[in-house]
Amino acid sequence: MNRAAFAEFAGRFSESWVAVASLVVTVLFLACALFAPWLSPTNPYDLARLQLIDALKPMGSPQVKPGEEIRANFALTQGQLIPEANDTDFEVEACGANCFIVGLADSSAQLMSLQLRGLPRDAIVDGASKHPIQPWWTLNAPENNQARVRFENLPADARVEAIARTDNQPTGFIFQLGSDAFGRDMLSAILYGIRISVFVGVAAAGSAMLFGTGLGLLAAWRGGAIDAMIMRAVDFTLSFPAILVGLAILAILGSGVEKVILAVVLVQWCYYARTARSLALSELNKEYIEAARGMRLPAWRIMLRHVLPNCLPQIIVLFTLNIASAISLESSLSFLGVGLPLTQPSLGMLIANGYEYIFSQKYWISFGPGIVLLIMIVAMNLLGDRLRDLNNPRFES
């Protein structure tokens, strides 16, 4: 298309604000798909970074770093508490006869708890609660990160273990859209999900376009028995619901990106074949085709260089509409568990993952991907509709 015609087309396109909005939204989604690794705050598939403590957090929750444990062993011999090995994490101070203060050397961060294990039965740990059965004394939020241990009499020899627990620390990262059962950030998962859904959708719809358009042109060019065969195959394909074809293919072949693409091609090729054939037939009746015949051009050249470019605008419109339906078919299949493998979670699989939590009020796992998928498909459909209307003079008012 040349510049003047494009300007005119753009002018007519922008007469509808819905169309402009859907174009903007579609472009945003495409940008999300392309730049997901740079846009997304975390890499949701970096398993090393997932922590169970972050699982199922609602929207806006902070991420936490779980508290740490510091352990040290001491030997209690002849009224003395002596650290085993060269442990410098803890310090032991005497506080009179049969009295020790056990504390963490570094007292900058307040400990959540300090536990002492294995003390003799008659030990008294100030402020601590004793485990009902085990010889464990736990002091919550110890002052100065220290515990004071006293004995009425000379204590028996024992092996003592001190366990200092630090509190969970917020990391500053917020789960804007909550987290899933693996503690994965839903915002990042959605961005990556858009990427996978859009890539699979575009690749699948594109393959269907190539295959279907090729067959449609072949039918228009050869006519006769080949035409009849291709068009009956189109009718046959159209008589099955898309989801049924998809389920059947994936049930037989198993899940995988290339199998989802194959399923979409088998579902969608017929639309391109039908459209390309009828467009090509009407182009073949025009005088410029007769002129090309008069130039004794080979048939393939007439079809590809003269007929195809004149059919392309409508085929591209069909392509934009079919990307949306390829994405929704892939999402449906993934939701049903037969689409993409677990390592490539598309939006459909994210929705499916959240499905089991929806009735326990953890709606956000399905909610986010669901809304995003909805907006994306509606925008792409509106855009495709507008392009189709502009391409079809009959729709002009």
Added chain:
Amino acid sequence: MQVVQTVFQADEVSRVFEPARGTIEKLTDRLTGKRPAIVQAVDRVSLSLAQGETLGIVGESGCGKSTLARMITGILPVSGGTRRFRGEDYESFLARRRDALKVQMVFQDPMSSLNGRLKVGEIIGEGAVVHGIVPRSRMREHAAKMLERVGLAADSIDRYPHQFSGGQRQRIGIARALAVEPELLVCDEAVAALDVSVQAQIINLLMDIRQESGLSMIFISHDLGLIRHLCDRVAVMYLGRVVELAKTSELFGNPVHPYTQMLLAGMPRISTERRTFMPIKGEIPSPLNPPSGCHFHPRCDRATDHCRISRPDLREKGPSHLHACLNA
């Protein structure tokens, strides 16, 4: 007398169009014994064209002129009859694609006869490049040369067809035909879609080209004035058949067939307005269901019972004056 070489010859060529039928329709047709309605667009037409000659074909809309033109150009296969180019059978001639370029056509509709998605340079140069007449690197140069030959600026090669007026587009169509060095140019109503003033320019261009290159031409029109001005011989067609074929002076001076006479009677003497047919009395019969015998009999005032039954074949009136009337 000098021996005149025949460039093109058609011998009883016919063309029928059948409506496109699906498999099911074909089957029900066969079961019910119904024969699908067929159009006999061209019915056993014989013509020949000498080297350097211009043959006019005239007739009302729908009488099969374009169909005949397409068969002559080899764009459309014949349903019957034979075509020859310089004595060679057409099928083998067309099979040698590069030689087949010697017959070219200029189309009626300057809008749809150019592919709107290609630049003018590509439209003109494509044939020559594909057939190796010029290398691809020289395509633009070749196209520019052709554009200058038809009176357009050489820099038009980078523009698209819609940027030109109807007359300019028709020049581009002529340049496209000339680009492959044709020997026979078939012009199918090449000026019918243009304004009268532009028509004259295009006609002058065609006459110049004919003079420069000694092209043989078949000039199809329903404009009798143009035909008279341009052609050496004229064939008059009616409902797919040639009804009269004679030298131009002979045909205009001494028309024999009642149809030709009616056409000429309707032709205005003073050529100020558009010199096309005056509507002549009677309706044009449907080519789907043509009248029996002589197709012209429902409109002919000399018709007899014989005309309704038997088909008049071409017969000689004088030297090289043929007509198909039983009562002339």
